[in-house]
Amino acid sequence: MASTPTREVARRVFAREFNDASFTFKESDDERAPVYLLLPTGQRANRVFVVGTLTETEDVGEDSEYWQGRIVDPNGDTFFTYAGQYQPDAASALRELDPPAYVSVVGKPRTFETDDGEVNVSVRPESITEVTEAERDRWVVETAEQTLDRVRAFDSETPEASHEGGDAVGVDEYVEMAREQYGGSVDAYKQAAIEALESLDGERETEPEAGV
């Protein structure tokens, strides 16, 4: 439909799943083709949208400013974000924000391999803004729902199930790819979604009950 390059969707993912991802790929050989991070539940992510609690900011740069932000989701898992001279707005947001604060981050997944072969995942921010608890809560519910949708799709596409159906239609290529790269279980991410929802539910239940 659109002749202009289509903008990449910002995926919703909890830190537990995001940090378990390590495999990146391109869909074409074009140098400028978008790079995708493969999420363990079988979704490609070129961009993410995260809302959580900024717990700590630190300038970890040597020659020039390079800001690290730790953003914690309701499960207590941490997204790491880094902003330097090429992300001036995000860098100044991290410089000026006073943790703890609810923040939203739009950004690109970045991976780097440590000396001992571990792959670390972080978010290179396009923007960081302070938000309120209302946005955080909405994000948690939305992220849980979308994570659970992915888990459901992943589980319904077991190799056996598709053989039973006769035609091997609808086996999602990214689910297939995730099985190959990360193995077969996505239970931990379902648990993360449930725990995150329970934490919201708990907060609500501890509020004084009005008019009951």
Place this chain on the structure above:
Amino acid sequence: MSETDLRTHASEIHEQFADHLDVTVEEVAERLDTLVNEYKVPISEARRSVTNTYLDEAGMDREEISQGGGNERVEVADIDAPEQWVDLTAKVVDLWDATSDAVAQVGLLGDETGTVKFTKWSKSDLPSLEEGAVYDLRNVVTDEYQGRFSVKLNRTTVIEELDEEIEVGDDAVEVEGALVDIQSGSGLIKRCPEEDCTRVLQNGRCSEHGEVEGEFDLRIKGVLDDGADVHEVIFDEEATEALTGITLEQAKEMAMDALDTTVVADEMREKTLGRYYRVVGPTLGRYVLANQTEQLAGGVDPEAALIKARSI
């Protein structure tokens, strides 16, 4: 229905027949009152009934009356009730084959806000409309069939062809999501002041008219993202003010203080990025034009998601 509302309806009906019948506003109001308050008939039906009574008395056709000279000028998306006499400026988007001899022309009219079906009766004896042309249409009547609205051109309709172009919008859509980006060209902008040219200036230059003294305007080109789809949304001055609380005047002051217009967009980003919105409006190309914007800040329901989660 209150006395005053009833009187307003009565005087509107009275106005249509004042030249043809010896009838007072009081008499009209009395008839309406009987139908509405005694027989509990909806006001639209009561109006119809009373109007028909007077049409009979005057020996007139429904087409011969209108609400005086003061029709409401509407945009296509505003048409939301049948039997309204309205004026509109629209482009003939499409002409269809008339399926009946009674119909001279049938097709689709459109303006920036959307499209609407039109019918032109053979007996109305009106000039022919041409596809692609823009017309000012005065005295057309709205109609409804199964929830879809249309307009009917009648004997009293005045058709005037205009020498202008209209970019026809699709019908309104509703999109929601987090505002994840405010694109360049947003905030306090300058537009070309040349007639019918509203191009946004780049460094004081219009791509058509060169260097001009621009006129300030507010605009946001934003991106709403729900995790599955992205929607590009344009907020005009009014919508931008509603979204950010920043008026054009305030924006000019901010820019003047800072000697820099970009502070306006920066402030807007700070106030809106990462928040969730629902936007309703017509689409234009790949954009949604924000007619109504609502921030989604209300309570969320983890319970429903939790029940679903535990079932898998």
